[in-house]
Amino acid sequence: MKRMKQLLVVLMILALGMAFWGCGNKDKDDQTSGKDVSSSEDGDLIVVGFSQVGAESDWRTANTKSFQSTFVEDAGYKLLFDDAQQKQENQIKAVRNFIQQDVDYIVIAPVVETGWETVLGEAKEAGIPVIIVDRMIDVSDDSLFTCWVGSNFKQEGYDAADWLAEYLDKEGRSDETINIVTLQGTIGSSAQIGRTEGVEERLNDHPNWVMLDRQTGEFTQSKGQEVMESFLKSYDGIDVVIAENDNMAFGAIDAIKAAGKVPGKDIIIISFDAVKAAFESMIAGDMNVSVECNPLHGPRVSEIIQKLEKGEKVDKLQYVEEGVYPAETAAELIDSRQY
Ligand code: GYE
Numbered sequence: 001m002k003r004m005k006q007l008l009v010v011l012m013i014l015a016l017g018m019a020f021w022g023c024g025n026k027d028k029d030d031q032t033s034g035k036d037v038s039s040s041e042d043g044d045l046i047v048v049g050f051s052q053v054g055a056e057s058d059w060r061t062a063n064t065k066s067f068q069s070t071f072v073e074d075a076g077y078k079l080l081f082d083d084a085q086q087k088q089e090n091q092i093k094a095v096r097n098f099i100q101q102d103v104d105y106i107v108i109a110p111v112v113e114t115g116w117e118t119v120l121g122e123a124k125e126a127g128i129p130v131i132i133v134d135r136m137i138d139v140s141d142d143s144l145f146t147c148w149v150g151s152n153f154k155q156e157g158y159d160a161a162d163w164l165a166e167y168l169d170k171e172g173r174s175d176e177t178i179n180i181v182t183l184q185g186t187i188g189s190s191a192q193i194g195r196t197e198g199v200e201e202r203l204n205d206h207p208n209w210v211m212l213d214r215q216t217g218e219f220t221q222s223k224g225q226e227v228m229e230s231f232l233k234s235y236d237g238i239d240v241v242i243a244e245n246d247n248m249a250f251g252a253i254d255a256i257k258a259a260g261k262v263p264g265k266d267i268i269i270i271s272f273d274a275v276k277a278a279f280e281s282m283i284a285g286d287m288n289v290s291v292e293c294n295p296l297h298g299p300r301v302s303e304i305i306q307k308l309e310k311g312e313k314v315d316k317l318q319y320v321e322e323g324v325y326p327a328e329t330a331a332e333l334i335d336s337r338q339y
Helices: 002-032 037-041 058-070 088-100 117-125 153-170 190-203 221-234 246-258 276-283 298-309 327-336
Strands: 046-052 077-083 105-108 130-133 147-150 178-184 209-216 240-243 268-273 289-292 317-319 324-326
Touching: 046 058, 046 088, 046 298, 058 077, 058 246, 058 298, 077 088, 088 105, 088 117, 105 298, 117 130, 130 298, 147 298, 153 190, 153 268, 153 289, 153 324, 178 190, 178 221, 178 246, 190 209, 209 221, 221 240, 221 246, 240 246, 246 268, 246 276, 276 289, 276 324, 276 327, 324 327
Parallel strands: 046 077, 046 105, 105 130, 130 147, 147 317, 178 209, 178 240, 240 268, 268 289
Antiparallel strands: 289 324
8 A cells, every 4th residue: 555655746746847848848848849938828729910100190090999909819810910001021020920920810900012022932932822912022923822802903093083083073173284293102001002093094084184193101191281382382282182091081181281371272282091080070071081091901911811721712803892982972971980
């Protein structure tokens, strides 16, 4: 009996020792295999690394919230979120970090379209699917990403110009010379490229429309205001401002007011995104129209991931449906807006 007890004690010591040894070794294994130690605590959660552009606009904030409220533990996810502060180099670092941590999926909202081949090649090599959201990437090998979900930015440009043509017609100004300035988004981003190109194409149909100048306001309110101030100093008789997002339009509106002019009347304000604050601006009479760009991509990306998890195929390019909101619709619709 005594012997049995001794044997049991020895066995227990051995078992404890093995458990300790196992733990220590596990951490070591995780490190050498490049896995984040914390990922061993993730259990069955799907780990998603999301490289976000930054926090430059209301649209972006809504987009971030959409991801953060969708990719929660209760829904079976662990979200690793990285804010790139509008710099592609930070995004490349973030993606490499996600690869190191061996995440299950990488989601990128790219700042600009070009320059993605190398890092996406690394993700492919590591066997991690990459989903692109919002802006597009320009790569020669489309096997470098699984799919893309976002907006048709060129169509948004067409919609803005078509709204202007209709508005001028209603105002009896179709044949007048119309002087336009554009506050462009981040140069080289799909949202900038598409919106600029869409409007540009429509200029061909309106020889009386003159594009006086185009400059980037980096999608921010402060830069939008700064660029508009300089436009107002350089050009007399600006009839229309096309701001490639709402926040730059808000900056432009402030600059116009400071120059003693009336936005929405003396100068027509056309914008993109249609965030809630744009509806407020339209109700106040400052902004004339906002072309919608939908930021609620979180649930869309989750749906894609769920399909991929089941081994189902997903469409390579997925466009989101969007509308055009002129000032006269703002009061009725503001309460129903989700962002
Ligand atoms: O219009 C702007 C944001 O890429 C669609 O980025 C997005 C744009 C959006 O900063 O407000």
